[in-house]
Amino acid sequence: MLTLEFFLIISAALFSLGFAAVLTRRNVIMILIGIELMLSSANLNFIAFWRFGPDPDALTGVLFVLFSIAVAAAEAAVGLALIILIYRHFKSTNTFNFSLLNG
Amino acid sequence: MSTTAAFIAYSVLTLVTLGAALAAVSLRNIVHCGLSLALAFVGVAGFYILLGAEFVGFIQLLVYVGAVAVLIMFVILLTRPDGDPQPFTFDRLRRALPGLGIALAVFLVITISIRTSESLRAGAPDDAGVSIEALGHKLVTSHLLPLQITGVLLTAALIGAVLFAMKEDNN
Amino acid sequence: MQLEASHINSHATAPPGRLPPAVAIAIAGIVLTGAGALLNLKAPGILLPAAWEALQNPSEAPLLLKGGLLDYLEQGWISSPFFLELASIQITIATLLSLFGILFALTSLVERKVLARIQNRYGPNRVGPCGLFQPIADGIKMLIKEDIVPRGADKTVHLLAPVVMVVPALLVLAILPYGPGLTPVELSVGILFFFALGATTEVAVFMAGWGSNNKYSLLGAMRAIAQMISYELPLILTALAVVMMAGSLSPVAIVEAQGGYSMGFIPDWFALTPWGIAAFILFFIAALAEANRSPFDLPEGESELVAGHLTEYSGFKYATFFLAEYIGLFAICGLAVTLFLGGWHAPLPVLEFIPGYIWFFLKLFALVLAAIWIRGTVPRIRTDHLMYFAWKFMIPAGFVIILAAAAWHYSGAGWLGWIIATPIVLLPYLILARGLSNRYATSGRTYRFSEG
Structure with a gap:
């Protein structure tokens, strides 16, 4: 019998993996990959709570995830354009090389 | 779907999703990371479908695998990583330890709070699925404003991304 | 000379001239299954009546044959209902795969013959009567060719690319309605399923291009991906108009919405x-x-990119790509038939x-023939023209079509709708295609003859 916590733990693991990537990797693209994983885990939580919640017919979780996917797509497009801009400027994608404001 | 079949699907999806996510954050070759990310997205879409939200699952496949993952790989090719992937050393692992520790702590805190919470043990009420008709109706009635704002946001993101990535030479 | 020798040694070579073990096992399996079916004496008693019934009632024939086969399996072999259901699914899958396999073989021959006729040649005519066995010869050739993996290739990605390519191409066949009651999987979001799986082939093309470690492969793959993403938008926009009019994302409901005839003989297809x-x-x-069909086949434009993302593929892997491309063509033509040409409905009462x-x-098959005809007559277009065409003409035209569909719906879908x-369709077309593109406006042609 699958209960809500099965899915919440998967989501927690996905979030922690993305979080670890953001904290430990130095490549900007890897940080973006980590952010995408964390967003996916949040979406999974929404769907799980919608499915196991008291009122599935309200479709709140599904609608929220639809908007969240649209926003995530926009975020990825702008983020990747920024990465290309940064790369053109610094000739690098390593975060250590663009710490100009770091005193 | 019978309970056994659902459980088998759940186990397979868990293996695929978490394995691919682990590969996506830990592999040294960044293109492999992008491909693993695509596989992890497929796994998450599988979870949506398992939970009865087919529409969201296929939208996830269309947007994340077809667009976001491919976009990430395009950017990987347009930017050259600094030199070859560096070999694994214990020194680099030691520098990454605080970050890994924090992430592990976050995971443990969330898991323990999930496990100790009684209200999350409940099973699903009944076999609920997304009716496309109800979803579309809600999108253009009660959620019309968010829908239009999303449209504006996507247009702004499109123009912004094009402006950012445009060549700077024509000043 | 030395370079060549080291080049050869770098590949994993199989001893030439021997049957690969996989093929031998497959042949042995087919022979054993056939012998087993012949020895089972119950088979004719159940299967022959089913076949006779199917002959008398051709419109139900596939379902009757499958029912007979399932009865036979139930009485002779399988008792558990779970495995019986599994067998039922397997029968559907096997039928679909063999059907589209035969169609694939037939089309590869027809394509070569038709192209040859367009170019004033004979085409393949050596193997069998009229070259009919040419696909079999091609298949055998492909299967026993050496599988070459470049030394610098990313071996895992190079190996996985054809698999990732062929799986979605085969999966989308499941949602097409082949006839009344003959939809393998009746999915309520079937059209979305089709496009979602179609989007995943881009990842496979990227894997093929990047995994080969070859500049032509990578350039071809980048072009192919940019092209597929750009042309997916008009594809979805035009399908969206149909979805709006039918009021459903289910292929079966869309085909059923196109049933019936107006004025007694004009079918109510969306294409009309x-x-x-x-x-x-x-x-x-x-x-x-x-x-990736001509005139848009520039990812594999030989004159500039060798073979695009397929450059470093050979033997069985190349055959898999080839199969995936043809199955993809059949699937998308099948979707066009479903969306616009009335699916299984007859053109006349x-x-x-x-x-x-x-x-x-x-x-x-008519749509596939049209694709072959276009390949034989239209030259390949340039890559920047391809992108301009998608973004400056096709996508605006897609939005216009949605507008026109709405106007058609609210004006009663009759003569007023036509007016x-x-x-709404024609004016933007004239503006977009004729007005804006003065770049390609043709001036009067001038002829210069040699004098003397």
């Missing part, structure tokens, strides 16, 4: 409405680009005695 014919033409153009699945495959919707 002012917005539908424009949408169908746009859809077919975008489908050709999506399937008097022809309704012919079973629906035959109509479906006739229409599908209102036709200008």
